[in-house]
Amino acid sequence: MKQRNAKNTITLNLIVVAVFFAVLIVIKETGIIASSTLLILQYIGIYSIFALGINMVNGYLGVFSLSHAGFMAIGAYSAALSTRYFFMAEWMFPVALIFGGAVAMLVGLLVAIPSFKAKGDYLAIITLGFSLIVQSILQNVRFVGASKGMNNIAKYTNIYWVFAFLLLAIFIVSRFVNSKYGRSLKAIREDQTASMLVSVDVRRNKTIAFGVSAFLIGISGGLISHLLGYTSPSAYGFTNIVDGLVMVYLGGMGSILGSIFGAATWQALVQLLKDLGTWRWVVGGGLLCLIMVIRPKGIFGYMEIKDLIRTAKERLNDRKQGGNTNE
Amino acid sequence: MNIFVQQFINFLQLGSIYALNAISFSMVYGIAGLVNFAHGSFFGISMYVLFFISTLLFQLIESTWIVYVIALIGASIVTSLVAVIVEKAAYSPLKNAPKIAVVVSSVGAGMALEYLILNIWGSKAKRMPDLIPNVTFKIADINVPLFKIMIVVIAIVTMIVLTLVIKKTKLGTAMRAVSQDRVAAGFMGIATNRVVSMSFVFGAVLATIAASLYGTAYTIFAYNVGENIIWWSFIAAVLGGIGSIGGSVVGGFIIAGISILAPIVLPVSSYKDIVAFAVLIIVLLVKPTGLLGKKSIEKI
Numbered sequence: 001m002k003q004r005n006a007k008n009t010i011t012l013n014l015i016v017v018a019v020f021f022a023v024l025i026v027i028k029e030t031g032i033i034a035s036s037t038l039l040i041l042q043y044i045g046i047y048s049i050f051a052l053g054i055n056m057v058n059g060y061l062g063v064f065s066l067s068h069a070g071f072m073a074i075g076a077y078s079a080a081l082s083t084r085y086f087f088m089a090e091w092m093f094p095v096a097l098i099f100g101g102a103v104a105m106l107v108g109l110l111v112a113i114p115s116f117k118a119k120g121d122y123l124a125i126i127t128l129g130f131s132l133i134v135q136s137i138l139q140n141v142r143f144v145g146a147s148k149g150m151n152n153i154a155k156y157t158n159i160y161w162v163f164a165f166l167l168l169a170i171f172i173v174s175r176f177v178n179s180k181y182g183r184s185l186k187a188i189r190e191d192q193t194a195s196m197l198v199s200v201d202v203r204r205n206k207t208i209a210f211g212v213s214a215f216l217i218g219i220s221g222g223l224i225s226h227l228l229g230y231t232s233p234s235a236y237g238f239t240n241i242v243d244g245l246v247m248v249y250l251g252g253m254g255s256i257l258g259s260i261f262g263a264a265t266w267q268a269l270v271q272l273l274k275d276l277g278t279w280r281w282v283v284g285g286g287l288l289c290l291i292m293v294i295r296p297k298g299i300f301g302y303m304e305i306k307d308l309i310r311t312a313k314e315r316l317n318d319r320k321q322g323g324n325t326n327e
Numbered sequence: 328m329n330i331f332v333q334q335f336i337n338f339l340q341l342g343s344i345y346a347l348n349a350i351s352f353s354m355v356y357g358i359a360g361l362v363n364f365a366h367g368s369f370f371g372i373s374m375y376v377l378f379f380i381s382t383l384l385f386q387l388i389e390s391t392w393i394v395y396v397i398a399l400i401g402a403s404i405v406t407s408l409v410a411v412i413v414e415k416a417a418y419s420p421l422k423n424a425p426k427i428a429v430v431v432s433s434v435g436a437g438m439a440l441e442y443l444i445l446n447i448w449g450s451k452a453k454r455m456p457d458l459i460p461n462v463t464f465k466i467a468d469i470n471v472p473l474f475k476i477m478i479v480v481i482a483i484v485t486m487i488v489l490t491l492v493i494k495k496t497k498l499g500t501a502m503r504a505v506s507q508d509r510v511a512a513g514f515m516g517i518a519t520n521r522v523v524s525m526s527f528v529f530g531a532v533l534a535t536i537a538a539s540l541y542g543t544a545y546t547i548f549a550y551n552v553g554e555n556i557i558w559w560s561f562i563a564a565v566l567g568g569i570g571s572i573g574g575s576v577v578g579g580f581i582i583a584g585i586s587i588l589a590p591i592v593l594p595v596s597s598y599k600d601i602v603a604f605a606v607l608i609i610v611l612l613v614k615p616t617g618l619l620g621k622k623s624i625e626k627i
Contacts, residue, residue, distance in 0.1 A: 058427075121362055122565060126607070129604035129607055133601050136600045245430075285435040285437070288438070289435040289436050297425065
């Protein structure tokens with residue numbers, strides 16, 4: 001029975017994916033929507049992967065880390081270098097992306113080490129330091145163009161690759177979260193000392209979480225550098241860190257749906273408010289405050305689609321029962 | 328020898344500015360218990376209000392000292408008002424929310440304020456008028472401008488006054504109580520909300536004093552002036568042990584020392600950030616609560 005259920009969900013998922021890509025092909029090839037909208041969609045996809053990666057550490061593990069700008073820079077630069085020197089053919093683009101993700105992951109395993117001991121704001125400052133050190137090194141190394149950055153990167157990114165990797169990211173995160181490791185992460189988030197007492201290997205789990213997070217963020221970096229055709233160290237500074245935080249916490253921590261929704265809202269907001277010029281950052285900042293005051297856990301904090309449906313059903317049932325008792 | 332003394336004076340000057348900023352950052356952290364990412368924008372607002380008032384007054388009054396004092400008072404009032412409004416609007420409603428919500432809210436508030444400055448005063452860099460008379464002393468063949476000495480003096484006086492206020496007055500006692508345990512302080516009849524608001528006022532006034540010193544020392548500034556200085560002050564505060572005044576001073580001077588020494592010792596001056604962060608990370612790995620921070624024991 002259970003096996004058949006699992007089989008059914010897999011076929012269901014496959015159908016959803018197939019329909020999704022069919023829609024993508026239709027909107028891209030027939031040109032129903034303008035190319036600027038297509039670009040916004042690509043941004044949304046890329047930043048969703050980015051937000052999912054941040055969510056692994058900041059949401060599921062519950063550690064306040066600011067290392068994402070560094071991982072994104074590493075992913076962007078190593079993917080760009082690899083398409084320039086090793087994986088030059090266009091069909092090898094996914095290999096280059098995964099290479100970028102893998103390099104970021106290796107570094108991520110190292111960044112996990114300070115998180116064993118330092119906590120809270122102190123860890124935040126260490127990870128911030130990591131991001132800024134990466135930026136500073138990139139600004140000074142001639143080989144990658146120093147502060148001018150790399151230009152003429154092949155523009156391999158298109159909407160198919162973006163959403164294929166987004167689906168991969170969703171798959172990785174959802175499998176991970178529902179596995180043994182994901183449950184240990186939740187235990188560590190709720191209470192590290194208590195989870196150690198029930199023999200959760202805190203160090204190993206934190207290392208794995210940082211590794212997976214860095215992998216996803218690295219892939220998003222590779223996608224963005226091949227979308228824009230250039231990359232420079234200034235893109236991976238404070239603004240990038242703040243952008244990432246905003247998307248994750250706006251959408252809600254510890255939720256796949258939240259990450260995607262947060263990335264989509266923030267990117268759409270940034271693009272739609274473009275007419276406001278510099279006032280858009282005033283409006284955006286104010287909106288961020290407002291949303292946090294109204295929903296402190298983010299819009300979908302610790303909730304997925306099935307949770308939403310369940311609560312909606314429960315509410316409906318309550319209302320029905322309430323109606324019955326009144327009669 | 329001459330260069331050495333000049334650099335040492337520069338070190339004292341930069342250290343004082345970082346230390347004051349770190350203290351103002353640390354005050355809010357210690358009492359309100361939040362990392363206030365909007366603090367850089369408070370610093371920026373003080374900078375622009377100081378600039379606005381002093382350029383206006385210099386057309387009427389000639390004495391620099393009077394202008395300095397009036398501008399300082401005016402800017403303190405405006406910045407305190409902004410700080411209290413932000414606290415009431417964006418932080419206070421999130422008192423019982425997860426800590427991270429307040430951090431994100433402060434990021435939003437900081438961004439809104441920074442770009443508000445940009446929209447009001449424009450993106451062109453401004454030049455702060457001389458708030459301290461431009462006189463140069465000659466001590467044993469070494470030229471020492473008056474403003475460099477005054478920066479250090481003003482910073483030290485501010486720190487002493489602040490320490491006295493926190494140690495001796497009723498408000499200071501209430502602040503220390505709230506920083507130790509907010510709930511228990513409330514039970515003892517302390518108006519915790521008012522004390523938290525006061526910590527923001529203190530932070531704003533300290534930021535204004537620091538801004539006046541920064542403006543005197545470096546004169547040119549733009550709308551994003553708060554961003555850079557505040558990250559370094561944050562780092563200084565964490566390095567010294569966040570929430571402790573002594574720690575902030577130590578951290579501020581260490582960061583200043585690195586920024587002065589690194590360009591002399593290292594071949595590439597922009598590597599100073601890397602050195603500063605490397606020192607920070609090593610210190611935090613050895614002593615996770617900063618140099619003078621207290622160790623907190625977690626209870627289950």
